[in-house]
């Protein structure tokens with residue numbers, strides 16, 4: 001490494017000393033902590049992003065400053081790879097080491113070592129390029145400055161500030177730039193609104209939709225998503241969206257609002273009440289990468305009917321399966337094809353068992369991965385069409401390039417032989433879905449528009465959608481233990497292989513409950529063991545979860561519970 005580069009790194013990192021006595025970890029979704037602790041971490045992630053760009057032929061890399069659904073005083077930072085997906089897991093240990101290096105000398109040493117090991121061309125002809133984004137947190141501005149300092153401590157690296165954006169917008173922009181297509185925020189809105197319009201124009205003429213069903217009320221979590229939806233909705237025809245909790249009326253980010261709160265507590269967020277009975281409502285999280293729907297069933301309580309990620313996945317799967325079967329219908333035209341696209345549905349162990357049964361009854365291939373979208377996305381990408389969702393509302397649909405090419409040419413063929421036929425419309429709908437849905441990462445805004453278009457297509461109210469299947473009662477608990485790494489899981493986290501004997505004990509408990517299912521795993525974002533239980537009644541699910549939590553205490557010892 002050149003002398004000049006070394007002294008630049010030493011002098012700039014001296015201005016960002018790491019916090020004392022804190023160990024940071026890249027975790028499931030980047031670094032997260034109280035914002036006051038993060039200056040040095042974000043600075044160092046700036047360096048990491050520049051090195052990642054250099055390693056990947058100076059492709060554009062994303063750096064997003066957000067702590068999603070965490071409280072407002074927290075913040076965080078994560079990297080988007082050139083495809084728009086999460087940072088390669090292979091680099092996570094380096095990210096951890098960088099964040100925790102105790103001094104500028106240690107930091108420099110780590111960088112020199114890593115640059116050599118990974119063969120990163122520091123003195124190439126092209127500069128590293130990093131797109132920066134942040135959510136609405138007040139701490140974002142100064143953390144963004146720290147990221148810029150980190151980036152400019154790698155000679156020649158260029159930072160492009162996209163301002164306040166949702167996490168999925170930044171991922172989308174990174175993906176678009178690397179594909180060489182238009183990539184501004186305006187282009188993002190244009191792509192979403194035009195593909196939404198296209199789907200709406202293709203709605204069968206017989207579809208009926210009730211007067212009340214035209215209205216959608218959205219809880220913006222007092223974050224960036226509400227703000228962006230206010231802009232996007234002006235470009236949409238045929239859909240009345242009212243945004244509440246947009247952050248303008250003094251509400252606090254994620255406080256009693258947002259998708260995480262609604263999904264976990266199953267109660268109405270602030271700003272919603274019994275006046276909203278029967279209306280279709282949706283909730284975004286703090287950085288707008290998660291989405292859940294809900295409705296208020298009665299005046300007497302604040303409880304809601306929740307439509308979670310599993311049910312969104314089911315809606316998307318039903319629609320796509322239907323379009324594929326129209327497209328492949330034989331005998332209607334001369335234009336046929338032997339190509340059978342592979343459709344895969346990916347869930348985690350937290351998916352409600354009723355959703356998995358429902359999807360399998362539809363004849364779909366359902367697969368499981370460990371928790372965390374980095375695993376789900378990777379699996380989904382193995383299919384022509386891969387649909388994935390976590391129960392908490394984070395998910396998307398990914399299409400293979402080869403399938404999209406096939407679809408384009410099939411559409412072209414059909415348009416010359418049977419233009420305007422149902423078959424051709426099915427091809428056009430699938431093409432529109434591939435443009436509407438954010439293929440880089442789960443995106444609440446694009447997911448919301450796809451839900452709206454499909455409900456309209458089916459002529460379904462939120463109640464009809466809720467009734468696709470009945471969720472099995474479930475319960476989630478957290479147990480604090482001395483060492484959560486003592487639990488080791490296998491089979492997509494459904495089996496605990498360590499400590500020895502615990503799985504047998506869980507099995508014996510579970511067998512006592514009709515439709516019982518339970519598993520444990522160490523959280524990747526909190527210092528706890530998570531317990532999940534499902535059974536035929538709420539009382540049974542609660543009781544099974546409590547018994548399993550006790551087993552965790554017995555096997556692992558506890559500091560408190």
Ligand SMILES: CC(=O)N[C@H]1[C@@H](OP(=O)(O)O)O[C@H](CO)[C@@H](O)[C@@H]1O
Nearest residue numbers: 028029372373390392523524525526
């Ligand atoms: C049960 C649950 O909801 N777990 C969440 C949570 O991970 P844990 O590893 O369970 O803490 O945060 C992840 C990142 O946001 C998210 O991907 C995941 O679904």
Ligand SMILES: [Mg+2]
Nearest residue numbers: 068285287289
């Ligand atoms: Mg989020």
